[in-house]
Amino acid sequence: MLKDARLKKTVAVELFTHGYRVTGTFVLTSRLFAEEIYNPTTAYVVLEDAYLTPITDPATIGRYYKSLVVQKDELDFALTVATKDGLRRDQRYKRSAYKYTVSLTMPFFEITGEIYSMLKKFDPRSYLGTEAGAFISLFNATARSMFDVNVTYQGGVILVNHKHIGSIGERHD
């Protein structure tokens, strides 16, 4: 029974890639979801019971897949509603000292959220060059669709693909 319960432990996640919204469940086995995203030794994320919807019509329930593979390199960003579901193990206990609110642009989206940095004075170029890995964790984040600015996606954590960032800057408002 215990084995079954462990096998079935999942988190609900949303991935955005190439103009599609992918909603599904990530099965927690040895890795947490954020660790799977950050893990440099795997190229894919596998979701179960996934639904694919074009972001131009985001409320529809699109095509269903029992299992769906997403290439991490092609992923724009991943979102978890609950903050704890989007954390790596190390982030659960400790985050960097300074918190900054930033906005960044991605294909079809503008994302605003909080990042933690060791930099006492935030410098986007230094941050991207030294601290950021393949993905960046934005906390209490909101992604706004460029197709319809009234459509927003809110997450406890949004994991942004570093290579897909068009621009990034600190917000002071």
Added chain:
Amino acid sequence: MARILLIDDNYDVLKMLEMMLHNRGGHEVLLSESGPDGLQMAQEQHPDVVVVDVMMPGMNGYEVVKRLREGPQTKEVAILVLTGRGQPVDQEASLKAGADDYLSKPVQVQTLLEHIESLLEDKPPVQAEPSAAYLLPVFSLRGGSGATTLAVNLASLLQLGAPTVLADLSPNSGHCALYLGLKPQQHWGNYLQAEEPDVSPFLLAHPSGLHLLAAPLIPFQDGWFSDDALMQLLDELTTQARFVVLDMPPVFTPQAELIFERAHRILLVSGDDPPGIQTTIATLRAMAQWKNRVLVVRNALTAGPHPPLDAIRRTLHTSAMLEIPYAQEQRAAMRKGVPLSLAQPKSPFAVGMRRVAQLLIKP
């Protein structure tokens, strides 16, 4: 206590929600693993609330909500959408499809129960078609199954919506007057002896507005109703009120058949002990020609565990069956002459009776 239908393609989620709603909320829970199956269950089992997942293969949750709203039997049901898609755009889509409320997974037990409670409170107590007079006999062939208690409470609830008359047709010693704290100085025996067909002088008024045609305290010397007298009484009662509830004697006579023939719906009261179930099986067989009008209610007469309702439904070969929970406060309510459904409207008993009333007068 309410009847809640859960529709989700994930069996683990269904079982977890069932545990939350049954163990913590005390609700009766029905489970369905697909949209089409859930729609069928909603039509047959008449839930108070439907909790539906959005992301399901085949028929998705929005489609289920739309079809529930289109169905004549399900259009009024309270619908809560519960889904892993928790974005504002999804909330808007749920409400646009016709849902009453929306929650994102994962959900806390207390949050879910509060939303269910809120939906139940928002439901109108009793609604009826504006024109027709409803004739609603309450019947059980087994004495002591609580038919009178249910008849009194049903009539009291219906009175909240429209003028209602309760007729105690017991040939021996009826107890409806006792339950309502009224003295049966006038009763149907006096009406039988009267020369005029007008029944109104023989009706007793309860402070709630309910009117009662009482039964004599001792067997009436001129016997019971002839066929003609009974038809005349029914004609009279249906002109006096929108709802006419008949507390029937526990006998299957030709006059009982006349009443069933004219009834809009029939409330058949069943006990849950083996003799009670056996009697209900036999009664349902005898009432085969009116089976579409019959609503069976399992009336719990004792505290403690009872046989599962689904098992009784299977035994009786009927899905149209509800449960009225045991209420210890019933005797105190009787002493005060105020039916428990009015005295304690939030009690599980009252909630169950409201559901029965709503189903009986559903067009």
